[in-house]
Amino acid sequence: MKKLALHWQILIGIAAGIIFGLFAAKMGWAIFVKDWIKPFGTIFINLLKMIAVPLIVTSLVKGVADLKDINKLGKMGGRTFGIFILTTAIAICIGLVIVNIVQPGNFIQEETRSEMMEKFAGNAADKIKAAESAKNSGPLQPLVDIVPDNLFKAATENTNMLQVIFFVVLFGIGLILIPAAQAKPVVDFFGGANEVIMKLIDIIMLFAPIGVFALLSSLIVELPSPDLLLALLGYAGCVVLGLALLIFGIYPFLVKTFAKRGYSFFMKGIAPAQLLAFSTSSSAATLPVSMERAMEHLGVDEEVASFVLPIGATVNMDGTALYQGVAAVFIAQAFGMQLDLGAQLGIILTATLASIGSAAVPGAGMVMLVIVLAQAGIPEAGLALIFAVDRPLDMCRTVANVTSDLTVTTIIAKNLDKLGEPKVKNLW
Numbered sequence: 310m311k312k313l314a315l316h317w318q319i320l321i322g323i324a325a326g327i328i329f330g331l332f333a334a335k336m337g338w339a340i341f342v343k344d345w346i347k348p349f350g351t352i353f354i355n356l357l358k359m360i361a362v363p364l365i366v367t368s369l370v371k372g373v374a375d376l377k378d379i380n381k382l383g384k385m386g387g388r389t390f391g392i393f394i395l396t397t398a399i400a401i402c403i404g405l406v407i408v409n410i411v412q413p414g415n416f417i418q419e420e421t422r423s424e425m426m427e428k429f430a431g432n433a434a435d436k437i438k439a440a441e442s443a444k445n446s447g448p449l450q451p452l453v454d455i456v457p458d459n460l461f462k463a464a465t466e467n468t469n470m471l472q473v474i475f476f477v478v479l480f481g482i483g484l485i486l487i488p489a490a491q492a493k494p495v496v497d498f499f500g501g502a503n504e505v506i507m508k509l510i511d512i513i514m515l516f517a518p519i520g521v522f523a524l525l526s527s528l529i530v531e532l533p534s535p536d537l538l539l540a541l542l543g544y545a546g547c548v549v550l551g552l553a554l555l556i557f558g559i560y561p562f563l564v565k566t567f568a569k570r571g572y573s574f575f576m577k578g579i580a581p582a583q584l585l586a587f588s589t590s591s592s593a594a595t596l597p598v599s600m601e602r603a604m605e606h607l608g609v610d611e612e613v614a615s616f617v618l619p620i621g622a623t624v625n626m627d628g629t630a631l632y633q634g635v636a637a638v639f640i641a642q643a644f645g646m647q648l649d650l651g652a653q654l655g656i657i658l659t660a661t662l663a664s665i666g667s668a669a670v671p672g673a674g675m676v677m678l679v680i681v682l683a684q685a686g687i688p689e690a691g692l693a694l695i696f697a698v699d700r701p702l703d704m705c706r707t708v709a710n711v712t713s714d715l716t717v718t719t720i721i722a723k724n725l726d727k728l729g730e731p732k733v734k735n736l737w
Contacts, residue, residue, distance in 0.1 A: 414642020
C-alpha cells in the first residue's frame with residue numbers, strides 16, 4: 310500500500326485537531342484537552358526545538374567550511390541579507406496598502422474597544438514591559454547581543470540562536486583558514502553528525518500528525534469567545550490577505566523569475582514545512598524540516614541551505630513585519646489617529662528592523678510591535694485590542710516567514726549555480 314505523503318498526514322492532523330477542538334469546546338472538555346491532549350503537542354515542539362541548535366551547529370560549520378574561500382562566504386552573505394531586507398520591505402508595504410484601503414480599525418465600536426482593553430490589559434502591560442528594556446538599551450545593543458559571552462549558555466536558549474550562528478560562522482572561517490589536512494577530521498565529524506541529525510528529523514516527523522492534532526485541538530478550546538472575535542475580523546482579514554499574497558503570489562513569482570522553478574514544483578516541495586510552521590508558530594522549530602525540504606525536494610545544495618536557512622530562521626521575518634505594519638495602523642485607526650505618509654514610512658523602517666530582532670519563537674513579534682507603535686506615536690496599550698486573535702495570526706505569519714526563507718534559499722542557490730535536481734520527487 311502506498312504511503313500517504315507527509316503533507317497530507319499533517320493536513321489530516323490539522324483538520325482532526327480543529328474538529329475535535331470545536332467538539333471539545335462545545336462539550337466543556339477544556340480541562341481534559343489541556344491535561345491529556347496538549348502535552349503531546351508540547352512534546353512534539355520540544356523535540357523540534359531540541360534538534361534545532363545541534364542542526365545549526367553541524368550544518369553551518371560544514372556549510373561554511375565547504376566554501377573553502379572567505380570571498381565566497383562574503384558573496385553569499387551579502388546577497389542573502391540584501392534579499393532578506395528587500396522581501397521584508399515588500400511585505401510591510403503590502404500590509405500597509407491593504408490596511409489603508411480596508412481601514413478595519415474604523416469598525417471597532419467604543420464599547421468593544423473598552424471591553425478588549427480591559428480583558429487584555431495585563432497581557433499588554435507584560436509585552437510593554439518586555440519591550441522597554443529593548444528600547445532603552447541603546448542603538449548598538451543589537452550588535453552587542455549578537456556576540457555571546459558564554460557559548461554554552463547561548464546554546465541553551467533558542468531565543469539566542471543568532472549568538473550561536475555568530476560563533477559557528479567564526480568557527481567555520483577558522484576551519485577555512487587552517488591547512489586542509491588539519492581541517493578535514495573536524496569537517497568530517499560535523500558532516501557525519503549532520504547526517505545523524507537529519508535522520509533524527511525523519512524520526513521526529515513520524516509523530517507530526519499527532520503533534521499538530523494536539524496543538525490545534527488545544528488552541529481551539531483556548532480561543533476567546535466568538536462574539537469578541539467578530540470585532541477583529543477586519544483586522545485579521547487584512548493580515549491574512551497580505552500573507553496570502555506573499556505566500557501564494559510574491560514568493561512563487563520570485564522563485565519562477567530568479568530561480569527558474571515552477572509554481573507547482575516549489576509549493577509541493579515546501580508544503581510540509583509550511584504546515585509545520587502553521588502548527589508550531591515557530592520558525593526555529595520548523596528549521597529542521599525546512600532544511601530537509603530544501604535539500605531533498607528543491608535541489609538546493611547543502612552548502613547554501615546550511616548557511617541561508619539558519620540565518621533566515623533568525624533574522625528573516627517577512628510575515629512578522631507585515632503583521633506589525635498592519636497592527637500599527639489598525640490600532641491607530643481604532644484610536645481615531647490619522648497617520649501621514651512620513652509616519653507610515655517610519656513604520657516600514659522600524660518594522661523592518663524590529664522583525665530582524667524578533668526571536669524565532671511563538672509570540673515574539675508582539676514584543677517588537679511595542680517598539681513600532683512607540684516610534685509612530687501610537688498608544689502601546691492598544692496591544693490589548695489585538696491579543697484575542699494574535700495566536701492564530703502568529704501561526705499564519707510563521708508560514709510566511711518560513712516560505713520566505715525557502716524562497717531566498719532557492720534564489721541564492723540558483724544565483725551561485727548550486728541548484729540541482731531534487732533527490733526526492735515531490736508527489737501529492
